[in-house]
Amino acid sequence: MRWLGSRPVRLLLQVVLLVALFWGAAATRRHVLNAQRQLTSDGSIPFTLESALAFRRIQMMYRDGELPKHDRGIQYPEGVATQETDTLGAERYYAETSRHWPGVLNLAEKIRWLHLLWFCLAVPGIYFWVKWMGGGALGGFWAAAFYAVAISAVARSTGQELSHENNALPLLVWHLAADAWRGRSRSRGGRFAAGLAAAGLAALALCLWDLVQYYLALTLAWELFRAVRGRLPREDLWSRVVPLVAVLLVAGLRNPYLRAHGFAFSPVMGLGWGAVLAGAPIAQRQKRATRLILGLTPLALALVFSRLTLPAYGHFAGLFWAKLGHLNIRPANPARLTFEQRILWVPALHSTSLVQMLQWFPALLGLTAAAVWGVMRSDVCRRRVAPGFFPLLLYGVVSLGAFVLFFRFHVWLALFACGLLGLGAGCLGVPEIRGWRRRAGLVLLTGGLLVEASQPWRGPLAVGKRPTVEAPEAVKWDGPLAWGRPNVYATETEELMNYLLTHVAPEPVLANFGVSASIAAYGGCPVVLHPKFESPDIRAKVRDYGEALFLGDETEFRSWMESQGATVYVYSKGEFSTVQPGYQMRYMVNALEPATNAAARLFEQRPKELEHFAPQFDNRKYCVYRLTRSPVVARLAQSCVEEARTALEKGNLAVAEWQAAHALRMDPDNEEAQTIVRVATNLREDGFREEDLEAMFFPGVSPLAPADPW
Numbered sequence: 001m002r003w004l005g006s007r008p009v010r011l012l013l014q015v016v017l018l019v020a021l022f023w024g025a026a027a028t029r030r031h032v033l034n035a036q037r038q039l040t041s042d043g044s045i046p047f048t049l050e051s052a053l054a055f056r057r058i059q060m061m062y063r064d065g066e067l068p069k070h071d072r073g074i075q076y077p078e079g080v081a082t083q084e085t086d087t088l089g090a091e092r093y094y095a096e097t098s099r100h101w102p103g104v105l106n107l108a109e110k111i112r113w114l115h116l117l118w119f120c121l122a123v124p125g126i127y128f129w130v131k132w133m134g135g136g137a138l139g140g141f142w143a144a145a146f147y148a149v150a151i152s153a154v155a156r157s158t159g160q161e162l163s164h165e166n167n168a169l170p171l172l173v174w175h176l177a178a179d180a181w182r183g184r185s186r187s188r189g190g191r192f193a194a195g196l197a198a199a200g201l202a203a204l205a206l207c208l209w210d211l212v213q214y215y216l217a218l219t220l221a222w223e224l225f226r227a228v229r230g231r232l233p234r235e236d237l238w239s240r241v242v243p244l245v246a247v248l249l250v251a252g253l254r255n256p257y258l259r260a261h262g263f264a265f266s267p268v269m270g271l272g273w274g275a276v277l278a279g280a281p282i283a284q285r286q287k288r289a290t291r292l293i294l295g296l297t298p299l300a301l302a303l304v305f306s307r308l309t310l311p312a313y314g315h316f317a318g319l320f321w322a323k324l325g326h327l328n329i330r331p332a333n334p335a336r337l338t339f340e341q342r343i344l345w346v347p348a349l350h351s352t353s354l355v356q357m358l359q360w361f362p363a364l365l366g367l368t369a370a371a372v373w374g375v376m377r378s379d380v381c382r383r384r385v386a387p388g389f390f391p392l393l394l395y396g397v398v399s400l401g402a403f404v405l406f407f408r409f410h411v412w413l414a415l416f417a418c419g420l421l422g423l424g425a426g427c428l429g430v431p432e433i434r435g436w437r438r439r440a441g442l443v444l445l446t447g448g449l450l451v452e453a454s455q456p457w458r459g460p461l462a463v464g465k466r467p468t469v470e471a472p473e474a475v476k477w478d479g480p481l482a483w484g485r486p487n488v489y490a491t492e493t494e495e496l497m498n499y500l501l502t503h504v505a506p507e508p509v510l511a512n513f514g515v516s517a518s519i520a521a522y523g524g525c526p527v528v529l530h531p532k533f534e535s536p537d538i539r540a541k542v543r544d545y546g547e548a549l550f551l552g553d554e555t556e557f558r559s560w561m562e563s564q565g566a567t568v569y570v571y572s573k574g575e576f577s578t579v580q581p582g583y584q585m586r587y588m589v590n591a592l593e594p595a596t597n598a599a600a601r602l603f604e605q606r607p608k609e610l611e612h613f614a615p616q617f618d619n620r621k622y623c624v625y626r627l628t629r630s631p632v633v634a635r636l637a638q639s640c641v642e643e644a645r646t647a648l649e650k651g652n653l654a655v656a657e658w659q660a661a662h663a664l665r666m667d668p669d670n671e672e673a674q675t676i677v678r679v680a681t682n683l684r685e686d687g688f689r690e691e692d693l694e695a696m697f698f699p700g701v702s703p704l705a706p707a708d709p710w
Contacts, residue, residue: 017141018124025120025148032456033112033158035480040490047108048485049531051161052517057088058111058162059521061095074516075538076508076526077565083256086532089208090167112159119157119166123148125173130419132180134386135426142445143422151455152360152414155483165411168209173415175201182239183387195239199247206248206263207255210534213268214412216248218398220271222391224299227279228291237279245272261534262305270302319344323351323405330582334590339543343588344533348408357403359460360410361417363448368396368417370444371424392419456480492621496570497522499617499624503665504568510561511570512585513542515622519570528564546589549600557599558612562630569613571603571623626665644676656680 037043047055053074060067067088072079082088098110105113126147131140147153157166175198182194206212223241226232232241252264263269277283278295322341328351334342345351357365375389396416402409428441455461459479497518500509505524509516516527533539541564548560561569574584581587586594594600602610603623610625617624644659660676 014137018127018144021123021127021141021144021148022120025123025154026116028149028453028456029116029120029154029158032154032480032483033116033160036160036484038481039484040494044108045112045160046490046493046518047161047521049161049514049517051163052521053086053530053532054091054162054164055108055111056517056521057082057086057091058094058098059107061091062098062107065095067091073526074520074530075535075541076528078537080535081256081260084260085257085535087164087208087210087257089204111162115162115166116157116159119170120148122170122173125170125177126415126418126422129173129177129180130422130426132177132184133388133392133419133423135422138428139422139424139426142425142449143418145449146364146421146452147414147418149449149453149456150361150364150414150418151452151460151483152364152410153418154456155360156411158483160484164209165211168205168212169411169415171201171205171208172212172215175199175205176419179240180388188235188239191235191239192243195243196247198240199243202244203247203251207251207258210257210261213263213266214402214409215395217268217271218395219391220244220268220275222394223275224271224278224295227275227283228288228295230284230288230291232275232279232284234281234284237276237281241272241275241279245269245276248272265302265305267299267302267306270299273298316344319349320405328405332582334582334587334592339588339590340539342582342590343539343542346583349406352404352407352410356407359455361413362455362461363451364414364417364421365400367444367448368421368424371421371427372396374424374427374441375420386423389420389423392416392423396420456483459483489621492619493518495619496617496622496624500525500568500570503616504624507568508564508566509568509570510545510564510566512545512572513538515570515572525568528566543589546585547591549603550586550589550591550594550598552599553595553597554599554602554610554612558627558630561627567627567630568616569625569627571625573604573621573623575600575604641673641676644673 033045036045039045046052056073057067067082069082070079071082071085074080094111094114097114098107101110123144127140127144129140130143131137135143156163178194178198178201182191182198185191185194202212202216206216220241223232223236227237227241248269249264252258252266252269255263258264274295274297277298278291280294283291283294318338319341322337322345326336330345330351331337337345372393396413396419399409399413399416403413425441425445428438451461457480459482493515496515500519500523507525508528509519509523509525510528511519513529513531516529517531519525520527520530529542529545530538533542544560548557552560575586577584581592586592586600591598603613603625607615607623612628612630613625614628615623616626640659644656647655647659656676660673660680
């Protein structure tokens with residue numbers, strides 16, 4: 001049986017193991033995704049919020065081959081600079097791969113599969129990261145296995161929504177693996193090549209997800225700490241720190257999003273330059289005070305120039321200090337918070353409760369703590385402690401604190417916890433750990449893995465109160481369905497999109513930022529608001545909308561809406577619900593009890609008293625209102641009339657009738673539109689025939705909000 005220990009057999013077993021883990025991770029995530037299909041009659045799952053905006057961009061790339069430089073389909077009427085507003089790059093991968101994908105799957109399903117499979121590449125990456133970091137094949141297996149099935153790593157990577165983190169995390173994990181390989185390399189050239197590869201992967205991850213700055217800040221802070229202590233080896237300086245800082249600088253100057261947000265002058269880069277200066281060979285021979293000054297000066301300068309990055313990320317820092325000031329408990333009185341703090345203190349940046357921590361980390365955190373204890377035991381530490389253990393421990397501890405403050409940081413905690421657990425599991429292979437201790441460790445790991453794996457397949461553990469569903473007739477929010485996005489009103493949203501696409505598109509629409517992204521992606525209408533909050537302009541616009549709705553009367557709300565160029569308003573019912581008022585817009589604008597003449601009260605409670613808005617559509621969740629007697633409406637109606645006139649002159653009766661009818665929906669008194677409808681009808685009755693191809697082409701009707709409307 002010696003052949004079992006041969007190198008080819010070991011490599012084959014390793015490949016089989018990684019393939020099994022990869023497809024096990026994919027199957028687990030597809031199971032959670034498929035459970036969400038019961039929310040709709042046809043099993044389709046719409047993208048929502050920022051995910052809907054991402055889907056819209058992918059569709060534009062799929063249809064046009066490129067993205068517009070300036071997109072007025074969102075944040076209408078001024079629009080946004082596409083490359084400076086969001087982290088882009090993955091859209092072309094999804095569009096081109098979907099275009100060459102054989103079969104009958106629709107575009108959304110193809111993208112979901114691609115999104116999921118791309119993320120699952122992180123699983124073998126974690127195996128090699130932990131293995132090369134010092135955990136061995138045993139530690140790599142357990143780390144990858146937990147990351148494959150733990151709900152903290154599964155829930156946001158099923159493909160139900162498109163997220164930047166799922167595009168970036170596989171690259172970041174392989175960056176960690178490349179960096180671990182750098183530490184194993186014995187040649188100077190090999191170390192530099194691995195370090196350069198790791199730096200490139202980190203920069204690519206940053207370009208796809210700006211929150212990678214969190215990891216980079218921790219990494220560079222650790223290197224700065226080592227440099228100030230005089231413990232930064234020259235090999236690490238030239239093979240790790242310098243390539244990373246250099247590549248990040250290039251990315252900050254070349255990438256439009258990072259350049260627009262001042263990344264090259266950010267505190268993260270200040271930490272990097274500080275590590276380079278304090279870690280330089282000549283500085284390592286100086287006194288610690290000198291190294292401290294050299295290390296902190298670039299950071300101080302970056303903080304001075306932080307006005308370049310503060311508009312993009314200052315709101316997040318404000319929320320951090322607010323959570324500390326209020327002991328991580330959102331105050332019932334909104335006046336104790338600023339607008340930006342109120343509007344961000346919602347999922348997924350809400351505070352983490354003990355129940356949530358137990359449900360999302362039922363076994364992983366406890367096993368990670370045991371693994372850390374095992375690694376740091378004196379008899380093990382002398383033989384097995386990995387060079388990357390202590391920085392990884394720092395990342396894990398900081399991420400645990402961040403997770404308590406901001407629930408979304410569970411993605412970071414899961415990653416670093418799996419790494420620490422893998423190092424601890426690798427210690428089971430050392431000679432000092434044998435007999436009952438080794439068997440007990442394997443039993444604990446196996447039991448913990450089964451507990452974590454049961455979560456995505458069977459639903460949350462029965463800890464505390466289960467999530468509730470507002471609608472009594474909705475399906476029971478249980479089993480794997482509980483890991484999806486709750487209360488999305490999928491049926492009502494689909495009805496709304498069908499109405500907007502048929503009767504409103506491409507008119508500009510005002511709606512709350514929660515549903516606006518769906519309207520842009522599925523309703524074919526430009527939207528005034530959107531949920532991408534890094535821009536101070538959109539935060540100010542959302543605030544103006546909320547104040548006009550809850551602090552202004554109907555006339556004031558109409559004036560603000562007209563100033564934004566919108567002709568149709570979509571009102572989302574439930575703004576006065578007693579369930580979780582802290583998540584409602586009236587809390588955000590410090591108007592928990594609006595005046596009786598507030599515009600919101602008329603839309604929600606007394607729509608018959610509205611004087612400037614005509615109801616057009618209504619279902620259980622949404623109401624659609626059209627502005628009446630508005631100069632904005634009249635101008636857009638005239639634009640439709642001009643297109644109808646051109647179509648009529650070309651003999652395209654269907655287009656002419658459709659555009660004229662659209663103009664009449666906006667302005668019933670438009671005489672030219674009435675005339676075009678009569679002429680087209682008479683021509684059709686007289687037997688006039690048009691070209692079939694042109695007759696059936698409605699350029700104004702598209703499931704996407706046009707990038708350059710009107």
